Amino acid sequence: MIAYTLKRLATGIVSLFVLATVTFFLVRLIPGSPFQNGGVSTQVVEAVEEEYGLKEPLLDQYLTYMGNLVQGDLGVSYQEPDTTVAEIIGRTWPVTASLGLVALLASVFLGTGLGILKAVSKKKAVREGIAAGGMLLAGIPNFAAAILLLLVFSVKLRWFPSAGLLTPAHYVLPMISLMIYPMAVISRLTGNTLASEMGKQYVLFARAKGLGKGRILFTHALKNAWIPVLNYVGPVSAFLLTGSFVVESIFTIPGLGREFVSSITNRDYTLILGLTVFMGTVVILVNLVTDLVCTWMDPRMRRAYSGK
Amino acid sequence: MKRRRLTAALLAAVVLCAAALSGCAKGEKSAGGEKEITVAVNSETGTLDPAGAIALTYLSYSVTALDELLTYDENGDIEYRAAESYEVNEDSTVWTFHLREDALWSDGTPVTSEDFLNTIRRALDPASGSGYAVYLFPIENAEEIYNQEVSMDTLGVDTPDDHTLVFRLEAPCVYFLDLLRLPVYTPSCAKYADSVDSGWDKDPATSLANGPFMLAEYVPDQYFVLEKNESYWNKDAVRLDRITYRFFDDTQAMAAAYETGEVDVAVSLPSAVMDLYEGRDDLLVTDQIATRYIYFNLNVEPFDDVRVREAFNLAIDREELCRIVGADTEPTYNLVAKYMIDKNTGMRFVDEAEQPFEENVERARELLAEAGYPDGQGFPELTYNYPTLEMDSDTAQVIKEQLKENLNIDIELKAQELQANYSSRYAGDFDLCRMNWTADFADPYTYLSMLLSNSTYNCSGIQDEEYDAIVEASGSEQDPAVRSELLHQAEQRAVGEQFYIIPLYAMKSINLVNPEITGLKQIPASGALEYRYADIG
Numbered sequence: 001m002i003a004y005t006l007k008r009l010a011t012g013i014v015s016l017f018v019l020a021t022v023t024f025f026l027v028r029l030i031p032g033s034p035f036q037n038g039g040v041s042t043q044v045v046e047a048v049e050e051e052y053g054l055k056e057p058l059l060d061q062y063l064t065y066m067g068n069l070v071q072g073d074l075g076v077s078y079q080e081p082d083t084t085v086a087e088i089i090g091r092t093w094p095v096t097a098s099l100g101l102v103a104l105l106a107s108v109f110l111g112t113g114l115g116i117l118k119a120v121s122k123k124k125a126v127r128e129g130i131a132a133g134g135m136l137l138a139g140i141p142n143f144a145a146a147i148l149l150l151l152v153f154s155v156k157l158r159w160f161p162s163a164g165l166l167t168p169a170h171y172v173l174p175m176i177s178l179m180i181y182p183m184a185v186i187s188r189l190t191g192n193t194l195a196s197e198m199g200k201q202y203v204l205f206a207r208a209k210g211l212g213k214g215r216i217l218f219t220h221a222l223k224n225a226w227i228p229v230l231n232y233v234g235p236v237s238a239f240l241l242t243g244s245f246v247v248e249s250i251f252t253i254p255g256l257g258r259e260f261v262s263s264i265t266n267r268d269y270t271l272i273l274g275l276t277v278f279m280g281t282v283v284i285l286v287n288l289v290t291d292l293v294c295t296w297m298d299p300r301m302r303r304a305y306s307g308k
Numbered sequence: 309m310k311r312r313r314l315t316a317a318l319l320a321a322v323v324l325c326a327a328a329l330s331g332c333a334k335g336e337k338s339a340g341g342e343k344e345i346t347v348a349v350n351s352e353t354g355t356l357d358p359a360g361a362i363a364l365t366y367l368s369y370s371v372t373a374l375d376e377l378l379t380y381d382e383n384g385d386i387e388y389r390a391a392e393s394y395e396v397n398e399d400s401t402v403w404t405f406h407l408r409e410d411a412l413w414s415d416g417t418p419v420t421s422e423d424f425l426n427t428i429r430r431a432l433d434p435a436s437g438s439g440y441a442v443y444l445f446p447i448e449n450a451e452e453i454y455n456q457e458v459s460m461d462t463l464g465v466d467t468p469d470d471h472t473l474v475f476r477l478e479a480p481c482v483y484f485l486d487l488l489r490l491p492v493y494t495p496s497c498a499k500y501a502d503s504v505d506s507g508w509d510k511d512p513a514t515s516l517a518n519g520p521f522m523l524a525e526y527v528p529d530q531y532f533v534l535e536k537n538e539s540y541w542n543k544d545a546v547r548l549d550r551i552t553y554r555f556f557d558d559t560q561a562m563a564a565a566y567e568t569g570e571v572d573v574a575v576s577l578p579s580a581v582m583d584l585y586e587g588r589d590d591l592l593v594t595d596q597i598a599t600r601y602i603y604f605n606l607n608v609e610p611f612d613d614v615r616v617r618e619a620f621n622l623a624i625d626r627e628e629l630c631r632i633v634g635a636d637t638e639p640t641y642n643l644v645a646k647y648m649i650d651k652n653t654g655m656r657f658v659d660e661a662e663q664p665f666e667e668n669v670e671r672a673r674e675l676l677a678e679a680g681y682p683d684g685q686g687f688p689e690l691t692y693n694y695p696t697l698e699m700d701s702d703t704a705q706v707i708k709e710q711l712k713e714n715l716n717i718d719i720e721l722k723a724q725e726l727q728a729n730y731s732s733r734y735a736g737d738f739d740l741c742r743m744n745w746t747a748d749f750a751d752p753y754t755y756l757s758m759l760l761s762n763s764t765y766n767c768s769g770i771q772d773e774e775y776d777a778i779v780e781a782s783g784s785e786q787d788p789a790v791r792s793e794l795l796h797q798a799e800q801r802a803v804g805e806q807f808y809i810i811p812l813y814a815m816k817s818i819n820l821v822n823p824e825i826t827g828l829k830q831i832p833a834s835g836a837l838e839y840r841y842a843d844i845g
Contacts, residue, residue: 044434082505150564163571164570250558251561
């Protein structure tokens, strides 16, 4: 198990190295300059680029950057020369992560709850209602949901504020926009797997033993039914924790996703690279944790990894 | 059981709503009778350092927090701010400014000539990344210092005492006073403003203001707060206690925040807002001192032929174009911004002379035939580069259609991401390219100088000695009437005879302003709103 974890960490580091390298050169292939905003004279742009070392051979710049990266130095933003990339991540990631975490928890709890309801309800209307609702919600892209929620609950009804993330009320609409899709998928996954688990022999046996319905459901069936869900929750949490640009932009949330897109628009090379490497790290770590949790939950896989 | 669950759900809903209300209620008059407004501005970029790499955020900040030496009011009269008088020598090469002796920084220390020099010196170091450094080049040796050819000691700016500032210029420059509103001529407190990367500019303790408001709080990516500067020499005229600027990166979100009352002012909104708010007091439409036009690449055949350039200009129906693109556009036939006011006459500069040309499809076809392309036959398929903004995409479609219908010419449309568009434009890598220019200062020279043969903004490859001579003469002509004549002559030559560009339209800004707010002004040079002396009620 430890050997497996170490191996995964090592491949993670190699992936990050490749990611940083590819991004470094791709970013430089995009036409434009961090110091050109349309009205700046070419003479000035060239002088400033020279000053920032952007006129040196690309390979030298790459080696300098990688050298600093190994030491954990992500450099300074070109747009805000008084701010390091690490500081920008430090101020934007907590915003994105707090929203992402709330959306993740909400979608997992509500999704699982609806899934259970769908699997065990005796009323056909409830089962089909959840199935149809899930299908519908899974079909709404989050930007459409965000605009609709904004118009209805903020502009028309005035229930929730429209911009920023200053009070708990500010979280509600962006959280809903982010959780709709994962919630729908989780409820479908849970519902389907739970329904098939409930028909298996061990459930029949438990019932024959005289266990209560709730006990069978929560201690036996749900644990098994949840493994495929967990495999889905991993990537989704990586997505939610690195921020959705569209939702952040519509609700004016000062998060990582918004910062990422504006860094590309501004050609803020160090910031683009820093954010890419950081997001890559989050994705790799979250996937690793998901795999480890799955292994821990599934005895068959646990045995396979622990070397028999 | 069921009832309890219902109660819990209701309770949760009430709590959320209460939180929502407390979150968005942003009154203009707070409990203590303080007057404050919240302004929605475009997303932040750049620093608040006048010598640094600045963008929209600085412009919002500086118009309320910093006093330039002097400026012009809407009637074209001089309004003294940090200076109380000035003198200029016979040939407009030495400009002496006497600073207001009672002017203080927000920490109570006097504003001195050294503070003005501080910004200039730092801006002339390319490491500062100032895009406006080029506007210091009229000063003696400034360009050489920027290029690191001579030392800073040779700079043509003197500070004989704390309250006198002298500029010695390379050559006569009659529009020098118009340049003074630019960031590089604005003071930065020499005590704290030492470099662009020390972070002094966003720290309220060190980011001092010499204007009506001072920085009270700066939260990156979210908002900044300006409070009334009690040390300001003219503080009795200032009515508001606090202005909060909130950053938005989506104009739709901005309009929504105005609708919900989270902000009191929202600027530069999409043209759809005009229809939504038609007839309501909230809607404030202002002039942008800007021109949208198209650059020809003169090094590409057949744009080296003036008849072809004229044909393109005459074949476009700008009225129809503006009808389709949006109610916030108005046709223009000039390079100089349609709404720019000539300070000497009080009229719009472009209205003082005849329109450089008239649209005429028949004539356009004849010209094209004379140039060897009757009915568009044999005309190469050329490409029009434009940025992927909605307005420019709509414009491109209409122009393609009109050229096809009127001249039977096909142009290929190439939408580019904004930065990519800039970069292909400056590299001269285009046939036709969209261009937009917002006046840097309130003088036609800001437009006409762009087409000079040696201008770094001249991406078309224009080489016209006669034009250069006229424009350069206008820079040193002392008689306003003669100078105005030269400027009109230059514009007539560039737009109405040589057809170096295709002017398209001038634009309006669509703003929403809480009708309770009074005393808003428009800055004549740029058309932006100014909140210095605004009031509520």
